[in-house]
Amino acid sequence: MKRRKFIKNASLTGIGLSVSASVLACDKNTSKTKHLTTVSTTPSLPLVIATWNVPNATAKAWHILENGGSALDAVEQGCMVEEADVNNTSVGKGGLPDRDGHVTLDACIMDKHGNCGSVVCLENITHAVSVARNVMEKTPHVMLAGKGAEQFAYEQGFKKENLLTEASKKAWEDWKIKSEYKPIINIENHDTIGMLAIDKNGDISGACTTSGLAYKMHGRVGDSPIIGSGLYVDNEVGACVATGLGEEVVKTVGSFLVVELMRQGKSPQEACEEAISRIVNKPNSNYKNFQVGYIAVNKQGETGSYAIHQWFSMTKYQNNNNDNIQATFYLKDK
Template sequence: MKRRNFIKNASLTGVGLAVGSTIASCVENPSEDKKIIANTSKASLPLVIATWHVENATAKAMEVLQAGGNALDAVEQGCMIEEADVMNQSVGKGGLPDREGNVTLDACIMDKHGNCGSVVYLQNVTHAVSVARKVMEETPHVMLAGKGAEQYAYELGFKKENLLTEASKEAWEKWKVESEYKPIINIENHDTIGMLAIDKNGDISGACTTSGLAYKMAGRVGDSPIIGSGLFVDNEIGACVATGLGEEVVKTVGSFLVVELMRQGKSPQEACEEAINRIVNKPKSDYKNFQVGYIAVNKQGEIGSYSIHQWFSMTKFQDGVNEQIQSDFFYKT
């Protein structure tokens, strides 16, 4: 299944949308009752988790950590794997374009000190996450947008590339036949990649990168590059990343909310569930027709994930095991 179906109307698919995963839930069969298993063992470090089935990305991040690299290096290099994968039509090169045919990228990164960097509406540069890191480390700003972000990338030596592959161009041409502007909630295996890592020193960093909604209005920006919405890291408490319909994540400042709930004493799993509840319990919420998922980790290395609809997953690399874990979810028909 492909990533872009992640925003397809759950009521039309019957099985719902793609959803978040967690270590705190064990799903033997998505059609059977879920069994929630508490994680009482002490976490082994280093640890990497990421949204969706991205074992190549988590493997790269763990390679960095095992070689003595820090969590910041790990999440950047892990996300770069997906950005360079032209088969992944929701991140980096090969991403599906906006309705004008332009591939535009959003990304952010955050380190253990609370420093952060972000790029929005970046074109012609594959590794948006790396440009975001440069914004964080080498400018007085947090966010650069559009042509300004692109020009800054060239000044740093990033290569100008055509990000629209033939496959994505063909898909766009087919879409133009009807030009129906409607976010599609995927039942695919990918969307935004959000990654969190804890290195051997116990320090946490995170990153998030995406090409955004397919065929979006020109200039649209979702939650992924917004610190506090798509990503938030507090090295004293933990971290969270979001995926799904960004507009809904922004409305609740979702990742910040999850971290604050952990600060109040909730486990990562409990915090993710509460953050989803905030979305679905809003007055007139249309949650049956969109997807949001969260993954989170606390300072003790406990992890959790939760989403509105079924089929979201998380990849975890720990103790030599790189595995995909299906998430528990809210909307059980």
């Protein structure tokens, strides 16, 4: 199935976006598709996994790893591929704007030592993940926000760009006709690019980048730039990254939860499944109307992926194979 259709069967009618061919252009990539094979039985290093069908991004990361590069460099440059793709309307340049027409980006990155950096509500800079790395490496802070993050980016040499493409502007203008706003996942209005890698030394890093919920309230921040929610890395155990409705991931500190479950002995697949169950089994959970998906890897190179609804997938580059793997999911009867 094409990426970003994962909540097709769970959508509400609130936002009603019009999906053009350009929105799904990233599906032109040719990658092999496998179904329900979410756990590696013969792990080998290096490896890289990412949310969704993003073979160009994982290929970039794999090239770095194969040539002896670090997992940190791999996840940053892999995510940059999607940030630069104007046909990807959920990440970087070309991302769908908030309800006021501003494209605001969130991103974070985390290395093998547990160091991390994050930016939230960043405007006018395409490569938010690289700004996040600069926050990690060149400041005493973990997170910079809004104008402060933008000013820091300029000081580091990043160039100002208009991130609102004509296609995204047209989609926003069409949405404004009715301006039906609901802070809930709907068809084609949000997902995240998250990436995890293990290099030849066995060291793990991760990154996550997004333009967030389309037509969100200005200033809204989801899980993606929040360490422990959208991303978490423990080099002794493993790593996890999330996608979907960020508010629900934040409420359960999802990525940290998955890593801690792996620390207790669960496989990446079992940990992802348990983390999803924590969401769907919450009192008064409205899980049938939103999506959350996790991908994870442990120190041994075993991987897992799981979601609430169907159509979530993971791209894995390992053993010279760049495969898109359909995740198993909770609502099998939907």
